[in-house]
Amino acid sequence: MSLSDEEVAFARELFSGLGDVTTRRMFGGMGIYHEGTIFALTRSDGVLLLKGANGFGEVLEAEGCEHWTHTRKDGTATAMPYWTLPDAALDDPEIACDWARRSLAHL
Numbered sequence: 001m002s003l004s005d006e007e008v009a010f011a012r013e014l015f016s017g018l019g020d021v022t023t024r025r026m027f028g029g030m031g032i033y034h035e036g037t038i039f040a041l042t043r044s045d046g047v048l049l050l051k052g053a054n055g056f057g058e059v060l061e062a063e064g065c066e067h068w069t070h071t072r073k074d075g076t077a078t079a080m081p082y083w084t085l086p087d088a089a090l091d092d093p094e095i096a097c098d099w100a101r102r103s104l105a106h107l
Contacts, residue, residue, distance in 0.1 A: 002028045003042060011042050014090075017097040039103045041082055043068075048090065049082035050099060056106035057083055 008023060011032055015021045024031045028044030041049045049068055052060050060083035061067065068080045089096040 002044060003030055003046065007042060007046050011040070011048060014048075014093050014096045015040070015100055017093055018100055034100065034104055037104065037107055039100055039107065048085055049080075050085055050103045051081055051107065052083045052103070053081055054106040056103055057081065059102070060084075060086075 003025070008025075008030060011030065012021060012023060015032060015034070018034050020035045022033045022036075024033070030042045031038045032040040032042065039051050041051075043049065047068075050056075050060065050065075052058075052067075057067065063086045065083040065086060068082045068084075069077050070080050071077050085096065085099060089099050
């Protein structure tokens with residue numbers, strides 16, 4: 001599965017308030033960068049995730065965000081340093097950018 005042009009445009013628009021946002025397709029999904037620093041991903045299934053480094057993952061979990069666990073081909077699971085966005089952030093670019101800034105502050 002690969003991201004559609006609409007999914008790419010949605011992510012770019014959602015975080016456009018940050019200013020310098022770029023994207024790079026990878027592994028069927030996409031990395032989302034601010035000034036060259038990756039702070040979010042869109043998985044190939046369209047799920048948008050924020051990086052939760054240096055304790056920020058705990059903040060996201062307290063908000064009810066889901067931690068991404070990737071299952072490899074051999075069946076082993078690996079916890080990735082990314083969490084889903086709070087639901088309100090998916091509908092409001094201002095809220096999404098606030099969460100993105102908080103994520104970036106922990107990188």
